[in-house]
Amino acid sequence: MPDQITSAGPLPKDAIATEIDLGRPIGISPHFSVHATGKRQVLLLSEERSFRLGGRLYVALLPYLDGKRTGQDVVKAFDGRVPAERMRSVLQDMLKKNYICYLDAAAPAARQAMWVELGLPPADAERDLAGHAVAVVPVSRNPVVIQSTKALRLALTQAGVQVAARKDADLLVVVVEDYLRRDLATMNRRMRKAGRTWMLFKAGGSMPLLGPLFRPHGAPCWACLSNHMMENRPGDTVVRAEAAVIRPARAYTPASLSFAATFAALELARALADEKSSTLESHVLSFDLPRRAYGQHMVRLTPNCPVCGAKERPKETLERAKKPLVLQAHPVLGQVDGGWRTLPADEVVYCKAKGKEQSDYEVGGSEFEKRCARR
Ligand SMILES: [Zn+2]
Numbered sequence: 001m002p003d004q005i006t007s008a009g010p011l012p013k014d015a016i017a018t019e020i021d022l023g024r025p026i027g028i029s030p031h032f033s034v035h036a037t038g039k040r041q042v043l044l045l046s047e048e049r050s051f052r053l054g055g056r057l058y059v060a061l062l063p064y065l066d067g068k069r070t071g072q073d074v075v076k077a078f079d080g081r082v083p084a085e086r087m088r089s090v091l092q093d094m095l096k097k098n099y100i101c102y103l104d105a106a107a108p109a110a111r112q113a114m115w116v117e118l119g120l121p122p123a124d125a126e127r128d129l130a131g132h133a134v135a136v137v138p139v140s141r142n143p144v145v146i147q148s149t150k151a152l153r154l155a156l157t158q159a160g161v162q163v164a165a166r167k168d169a170d171l172l173v174v175v176v177e178d179y180l181r182r183d184l185a186t187m188n189r190r191m192r193k194a195g196r197t198w199m200l201f202k203a204g205g206s207m208p209l210l211g212p213l214f215r216p217h218g219a220p221c222w223a224c225l226s227n228h229m230m231e232n233r234p235g236d237t238v239v240r241a242e243a244a245v246i247r248p249a250r251a252y253t254p255a256s257l258s259f260a261a262t263f264a265a266l267e268l269a270r271a272l273a274d275e276k277s278s279t280l281e282s283h284v285l286s287f288d289l290p291r292r293a294y295g296q297h298m299v300r301l302t303p304n305c306p307v308c309g310a311k312e313r314p315k316e317t318l319e320r321a322k323k324p325l326v327l328q329a330h331p332v333l334g335q336v337d338g339g340w341r342t343l344p345a346d347e348v349v350y351c352k353a354k355g356k357e358q359s360d361y362e363v364g365g366s367e368f369e370k371r372c373a374r375r
Helices: 055-064 071-077 082-096 109-117 124-128 143-157 185-194 221-234 235-239 254-273 316-324 346-355 366-372
Strands: 026-030 033-036 040-045 050-054 066-070 100-102 133-138 171-175 198-202 284-286 293-298
Touching: 026 185, 033 055, 033 346, 033 366, 040 055, 055 066, 055 071, 066 071, 071 082, 082 100, 109 124, 124 254, 133 143, 143 171, 143 254, 171 254, 185 221, 221 235, 254 284
Parallel strands: 133 171, 171 198
Antiparallel strands: 026 066, 026 100, 033 040, 040 050, 284 293
């Protein structure tokens, strides 16, 4: 693991402040261990990186950068010793280099350190996390579902997520013993009608699963997901229609459920603290216990999904197919992948799933770019 002492560091996303806001609490980024070595040198050591700050001012600043004081407080503390503009410039530079960051004075330092390690600005992550409440509801009285529900509620609380009653929550996590319970089709439609955002969680079995996020007016929906999962479970189709659950999770221990719940709680907290780019918006997260492998699986939209897709219009599709192929010039991407792509692979998949034409995805304000911007 490289651990060379350097004088500049990588900037996590959103860390580059255009202008420092001295009205907010700031402090040394909480993932650093801080060591003053002599009167002129400060070492900032994280698990993987090391930074050296040379100068008496850095040593003098340390007691004030505890996350309890605003930038203005820090500047005032040096009134008469260091010009305010000089102090502002130093703090601005430290902020840009991620040596210091905005902090939530009331939140645990260790959790804020975790946000930094995950690439999130801690104060913003705490604000976003506090803005949500999650309800965890069991889909059945199956013992694995009940135990998983309790484990997830506990783990969410420990992760800093507000757990609320169903009526007070803006996200509903439905705990299941099988992602393809047949009554989830009804629930899918009911949730959309009620305008609820929800997701599934399965703690039992050899592969715990979480997500994706089902939005009431968005896609994919549970029908899209089940459509693709059924491709790997053809045997389900021959089971009698009255069976509500065909493959409930049968393998579990209290420890495996607790592990899965903790994994899910951390991912949920991360998603709630990072509304701009949550992987859970379009992926199922998994933990493959036999292979000890974490995975994320993009959920393909189902074209003409009867629940969330556009209505199928066979005549229009046929007419479109009759049109002759027209070749057009497009700039190729600047990446070298052995081909001549004009669009990234995932954009093509998204484009096809939505039934869009390539012209809808031209460079500059394309739907794909907007989609990325929404993440
Ligand atoms: Zn759908």
